[in-house]
Amino acid sequence: MNRASPGEHSATPGDAPGPPRPGTPRWPKGPGDSVTGALAGEAENAEGVLTGLALARSSLDRATVRRDDEEWLAAAWADEGTRVLVLDGAQALVSFGADGAGLVLVPPGRAPEGVRFLLGVDEAGVVYFAVAGPRGGLKAGPLPGPGTGPEQPPAPGVRPAGLREVGVLLGDRDAGMFTEAVALANWHATHTHCPRDGTPTEPISAGHARRCPADGSEHFPRVDPAVIMLVTDDDDRCLLAHNRSWPPRRVSILAGFVEPGESVEHALIREVREETGLAVTALHYVGSQPWPMPRSLMLGFRAHAPGTQEITVDGEEIAEARWFTRDQLRAAVLTKEVLLPPPVSIAHRIIESWYGAALPGSW
Numbered sequence: 398m399n400r401a402s403p404g405e406h407s408a409t410p411g412d413a414p415g416p417p418r419p420g421t422p423r424w425p426k427g428p429g430d431s432v433t434g435a436l437a438g439e440a441e442n443a444e445g446v447l448t449g450l451a452l453a454r455s456s457l458d459r460a461t462v463r464r465d466d467e468e469w470l471a472a473a474w475a476d477e478g479t480r481v482l483v484l485d486g487a488q489a490l491v492s493f494g495a496d497g498a499g500l501v502l503v504p505p506g507r508a509p510e511g512v513r514f515l516l517g518v519d520e521a522g523v524v525y526f527a528v529a530g531p532r533g534g535l536k537a538g539p540l541p542g543p544g545t546g547p548e549q550p551p552a553p554g555v556r557p558a559g560l561r562e563v564g565v566l567l568g569d570r571d572a573g574m575f576t577e578a579v580a581l582a583n584w585h586a587t588h589t590h591c592p593r594d595g596t597p598t599e600p601i602s603a604g605h606a607r608r609c610p611a612d613g614s615e616h617f618p619r620v621d622p623a624v625i626m627l628v629t630d631d632d633d634r635c636l637l638a639h640n641r642s643w644p645p646r647r648v649s650i651l652a653g654f655v656e657p658g659e660s661v662e663h664a665l666i667r668e669v670r671e672e673t674g675l676a677v678t679a680l681h682y683v684g685s686q687p688w689p690m691p692r693s694l695m696l697g698f699r700a701h702a703p704g705t706q707e708i709t710v711d712g713e714e715i716a717e718a719r720w721f722t723r724d725q726l727r728a729a730v731l732t733k734e735v736l737l738p739p740p741v742s743i744a745h746r747i748i749e750s751w752y753g754a755a756l757p758g759s760w
């Protein structure tokens with residue numbers, strides 16, 4: 398089994414690091430000044446589940462009952478008050494300011510041709526669509542690879558950007574819209590033909606399904622569930638690992654895809670054992686967020702490895718794994734011996750919730 402890690406740090410092109418803290422975006426000055434900060438109290442709910450995960454936010458009513466209402470959809474598209482998010486691959490135009498960022502939305506009359514998705518309706522009744530426009534239409538370049546992003550605040554102005562870069566800078570509405578639109582666009586781009594007979598399929602249901610004109614079969618967007626887990630030992634040390642496909646010094650918690658016919662709990666126990674040789678117990682859920690690069694749903698957990706167990710990395714996917722006390726992690730981060738995942742990732746938030754305070758993370 399050599400399926401790539403589902404991770405938020407996969408070697409697929411990503412873009413620049415973004416600062417943490419949905420809601421009050423600003424740039425960290427350095428270690429200890431990460432914005433995800435102020436974790437106490439407001440970052441978890443009463444059940445210990447993480448709240449405000451960057452890509453788990455949304456404020457629109459998805460209006461699922463309208464997806465097959467052609468009359469309503471036509472009227473919404475004809476309304477100049479409707480707003481459209483135009484995608485160029487996985488990027489959209491973003492307006493960067495001193496206090497965050499916002500998507501640049503256009504009226505339907507200014508949207509290009511392309512597959513159209515109904516994203517939802519806001520409280521004021523404004524309808525939002527996305528259009529997967531032509532590649533290069535926004536003059537968006539290739540997304541930079543992991544580790545190549547600038548560690549400085551983005552310059553003010555308007556330019557194309559991707560979710561990794563702006564996920565934490567956007568407000569709830571925009572973060573949710575962008576995440577949904579990229580997930581749908583990725584699916585349409587890669588599921589163009591009927592898996593039964595190879596006929597090109599056509600978008601239906603306002604971009605939320607495709608139908609084969611030859612046999613009438615309907616096909617729905619794919620989401621790949623993945624578990625991501627922070628493992629602790631009897632001394633409450635945290636297990637962090639380096640994946641061979643990541644940039645040097647990048648470490649994170651373990652993750653893996655849930656396989657067909659497998660429960661989430663089984664996947665977690667299996668992945669930890671395969672990657673590190675550890676047997677874990679006491680699993681508990683800590684939150685989830687979509688990671689549509691290209692189609693993962695990250696299911697976050699904590700787990701415990703009791704007793705004295707030896708770490709044996711698989712050597713194939715995981716190159717190195719070790720325990721960190723909080724003091725050791727702080728020191729390693731300050732000296733840049735290790736680089737933590739970006740604040741937009743659920744991994745970052747889970748590590749911070751164990752650590753108990755803000756930590757810097759970057760690409």
Ligand SMILES: [Zn+2]
Nearest residue numbers: 591594609612
């Ligand atoms: Zn077919």
